[in-house]
Amino acid sequence: MPRENKTRYAVLGLLSLKPMTGYEMKGLIAQSVAYFWNESFGQIYPMLNQLAQEKLVEGIEETEGRHNRTRYTLTEKGHQVLHDWLAITPEAVSFRDELVLKLFFGQETTSASLRSHLENALAASRAKLETYQGIEAHLRGRLDAHPQHKFSLIAVRKGIHWEQAMIAWCLESLTALPPVIGQKNTPGSPAKHSGKTQRK
Amino acid sequence: MPRENKTRYAVLGLLSLKPMTGYEMKGLIAQSVAYFWNESFGQIYPMLNQLAQEKLVEGIEETEGRHNRTRYTLTEKGHQVLHDWLAITPEAVSFRDELVLKLFFGQETTSASLRSHLENALAASRAKLETYQGIEAHLRGRLDAHPQHKFSLIAVRKGIHWEQAMIAWCLESLTALPPVIGQKNTPGSPAKHSGKTQRK
DNA sequence: TTTGGCATGTAATCCGTTACATGATTAG
C-alpha cells in the first residue's frame, strides 16, 4: 500500500481556518506553521485542483479587484474527510537529523567542526525560542477572542519545549567535547568552521 | 540544483565504524541509530554498488563460510569524502509533525480524539525514554574502552532530551484540553457537523 | 522604469518506501 498523502490534509486543514488562495496558503504556512509543517507551491496548486475535482473544496475565481485569483473554501464533504483523518492515530515522525548523524560519526572529523556545528545549532535554537515565545505571548493575550488560538498555543508550546531541549543538549554536548586550543571559541559567537561552505 | 543525497554519507559513516555487509548495515541502523536516522534496503544496496563504482568503498565477496555475501570497507578516498562532508554545516531538519498538525486543526475534531493522540504519544515517548536511558547507562560503563561510545552517547542524549521534552509537552497539553466527560470542545465554538461524529 | 510582491502553474529530478523476487542456511 502506498503511504497516505498528508499534503492533502494539510491543505484541507488550512482551509478549515478560513478560505484562502494557494498563494495565501503558502504565506500562512511560512508565518505560522513552518516550524512543524511545510508545503511548496509544487504541491499546493496541484493538490488544490485535485481536491476541487473531488468536490472537497470549492474554488471561486475573483476577477474583480486586483489579480485573477482563485479562493478556495472547504465543502461539507471536505470537512468530513478532514474530520475523519483527524481521528486517526498519527504516525510517528520519521527523523533524519543531520546534525546528530554528524556528531555520531565524530571520530572521523575534528572537534572544531563538531563544536562549530553545535554552536550554530545553539544560536539557531535560541533565536527560534525567542520567536516562539513572542508568538506565545501574543496568543495568550487573545485566547478568549479567537478559539483557534488555544490550538495554535499547543502547537507553539511544542516548538518551545523542543528548542529548550535542543539548547540544553547543545550546551551539554559542547561540554562533553574537548575544547579547541589556539582558537577563540567564545560561546554564542557566530561560528566559523574549517570546512567548505555549502551552496544553497 | 538537486539536493544532496544523504544516504550516501550515512552509508560511508557506518562503514567508518567497521566493515559491514548491506544486511548488517540495516541491522545496525535498526538497533543503534534508528531514532535519528533510517535507511531501507531499497537505498542501501544500490548505494553500496554506486559507491563501489566510485571507489569510495571496496567490496570483498565472501564465498566461504556461510552465504554468498559482500562485505564493504571504506577506501582512503571514501574516508576523505566522509571527512569533507562532516565539516559542512548541517542543514536544519525539516519537520513534518503529524501529531502537532492534528492538534493545530483541533477545532475540527473532538477533544476525545486529541486527548487520545496525546496519550498515545506520551506512552510511546515514555517507552523510548526508558530504552534510551538503558543505552546511556550501557555506554557510560565502557567509555574508556570504546572511543566511539563518546559520540554514541552524545547522540543518545539528544534522544533523551527530546523524549523528555515530548513527555512534558504532552502532559501540559492534556491539562490544557478539556476532559472527555463533558465532550464539549471549546466554549463558544460553533457546532460544525450536523451528523453524528463517528468514533474510531 | 524598474523592482518587488501577488498569483498560478509545469517539468525535471530525485528521494524513499513498499512490495516483490530469489535463494541459502539454520534452528525447532
Add this chain to the structure above:
DNA sequence: CTAATCATGTAACGGATTACATGCCAAA
C-alpha cells in the same frame, strides 16, 4: 520439514523540492 533468519537485489509508485515560466499590479 518448516519456519525464521541471512542475504541481495529490482520495480513501481508516489512524495517533495527546485527551477522554470508567465504575467499583472503597485510603489519607488
